[in-house]
Amino acid sequence: MSVGIVGYGVYVPWRFIDPARIAPQARRLGLLKKALADWDEDSITMAVEAGRSALLQTNVSVDDVGAVYIGSESPPYAVNPSSTVVADILGMGDAYRAADLQFACKAATAGLQMAAAEVAQQHIPYGLVIGTDTSQARPGDPLELSAGAAAVAVLVGKKNVIAKIEGTLSVSSDTPDFWRREHERYPSHGGRFTGKPAYFQHVITAAKRLMEKLRVKPEDFAYVVFHMPNGVFPVTAAQILGFSEKQYLPGLTVKEVGNPYSASALLGLVAIMERAKPKQRILMVAYGSGAGADAVAFKTTPSISFLKRGSLQKMFLKRKEVDIETYLRNRRIQ
């Protein structure tokens, strides 16, 4: 019995700005565009759009969705579940389990691991996992150049699986690279400390261990996607591990959207699933500050050819660049 991804949905806000307008240094971080959520959007509204899109793509009935896990670091409430708001809007009744998850940028992939285990144990027929964030960053902080917004929903099940989960493994530690205290509007981070001892340490270790466990090598994968805090880190991680441009470029959605925190790695994964052929291996390594990495190895099935694909590209093409004044007003800085 293969458990895996049955379908997916994405939502990317239709407005974006070029972060080089804030600071030219954005280019040195490999940043070209960042998505901008509108006044009336938040992590819940985006999650609803993505969730709806996933259900439409697969024709899975909401009544069969037994779990809703939402991963975000920008929930509208510190206490009040986004997951039930989203489930309610999607028409889910009351017979489901739900939780809001937080682990910086890897909250949703933790949910993916949980849902997959529950499906495998036959506790639930399908699980809906959504990573969604309107990324916050202090104005003037380099983090502002990459902070984006998006939501990705992934439907996990065992019927008509399009990408089977071959294995998953996590690395976790107490590493203070990036945090936001209660009542603080913006996160703080450890500058260069967010690199080698944080992101790279966890991502590289998780990737290596999973590949070792599954007895595979980088060349066995058609694609690889990492959490993308900027355009440089994931490329460096890929190169350190021995992956080629052909494998990592297609999933580099940071170039289009910036860093949508909990939706980052999943967005890259969707970009890959939109073009993957059957029987291709995909390695995804999500990273969450604080810190931890979730590595998941997928293998696409013949069913992927029959999936309704193309929604991500459509979403990217529908967008419009706005000016810096709109951005400032939207961020309530002016």
Added chain:
Amino acid sequence: MKVSVTGTGMTPFGELWNESVESLARTAVSEALEEAQCGIGDIELLVVGNMLLQQLEGRAHVGQVVSQAIGYQGPSTHVEAACASGGLAVRQGLFAVRSGLAKRVLVVGVEKMTDAGSGEITRALMAAGSEDEQMAGATFPSLYALMMLEYMETYGVSEQEIAASAVKNHLHGSFNPLAQFQNVISVKNVMRSPLVCDPIRQLMCSPVSDGAAAVVLESGDGNVEIVGSGHGGDTLSLAARKSRVSMRATRDAAAQAFGEAGVSIEDVNLAELHDCFSIAEVVAVEDLGWAKFGKGAALLSKGFGRLLGDGVVINSSGGLKACGHPVGATGVKQLVEVTRQLLQKCGKRQVQHARVGLTHNVGGTGATAVVHILRRTDE
């Protein structure tokens, strides 16, 4: 009283996330004690060079911070003179041995800088500037940028010529396994690196680093002797100086050191100079007497000071630029490098026929300078 360097120890310099002031000191000290073939109980005085522990971590009584870390139970003292803390710590240790107060002194230079963000570090380092410079919002790059601008205008020298210092030091660093940067760079790389404070570019600046170095100083004969020591001072404030393109503190310190050592500049085979910024090495080359005023950059850009060239080798360790600059450790590391060169222990970066070495350590923009001259004694 003769003073010899009988033990040297040093950690790698760089972004050492897993190290603390304590762990860095321990590593350097255990290596130095082993080389000196003595135990911590044989040390009669500990002198510690460190600038930022109090500011960054709120911890004072720095001599005892290191004492506890290394399991030392004797007297200790903390020396601070901004970036010259290490060199001045060596001099204090030297005084203790020369005076007969102690037969064996351990000098440790240690700094942990990478736990602070760049803004915090820049502000902390400005504690080494004058109050008026702090209030004007100056940073160290900006003060050295003023020096570099004045130098360029006074002598008609280009940035490219000054960049030669960084290129040479990275070449040397590529042969030093303990160096923070071991990559070779070109003048083009330097000129393409981002501006930090016009005309100073990123690759003209020494980095923020963690690291420790230690030396054991003993009375009596040894293979490497400190034959000269000098200490000069000048105004804290750059604006109050008679000259901003020459450091009187360096000239005074050098005069004292050469006077004691009984050697001349021509006898020096290698020198560790204080290249906190490339312009600082240029000015040092002139102040120490290798080049006439205004000719230092041209000389360096023609290959002066390069390993495998003729003549003195400047910054065989990679200098502050490539080896790294954990502030309090640098002055002591300079002695470690010179000692190891004199003992022919430097492998790929060995200076041939090394017999006399010089160290030059500066505090702030030149308010303090400490020069030591070391000599191989088994002729």
